[in-house]
Amino acid sequence: MTKSDTLKQNLIEAMGKSLGVVTTACKAVGCSRETFYRYCKEDSEFNEKIKDISNITLDFAESQLHKQISDGSTTATIFLLKTKGKDRGYVEKQQIEINEPKPFKWFDDE
Secondary structure, eight states: OHHHHHHHHHHHHHHHHHOOHHHHHHHHOOOHHEEEHHHHHOHHHHHHHHHHHHHHHHEEEEEEEHHHTTTOOOOHHHHHHHHOGGGGGGOOOOOOOOOOOSSSOOGGGG
């Protein structure tokens, strides 16, 4: 195993422990963010493992949201409906009324 392979493996483990926070993972293994992103760009297998960790982190966050909803959090319930219930009408819309006494003039109307 090469030095870079060992570093990549350490980064993958650190990313899992940090829930996908790149800066935290890089600091934990003594690696720069630039090196991390270069590995992501140049090594498709490494990049896929990092994406998997990102998905696991998202799954964890969603499970925490569902737990908060189960515990009766109105805020968490509203958040879920606004983000995943859009197709059912749970969308915030803003209506803007302009009360202009004179007709609006375009700059090139003069």
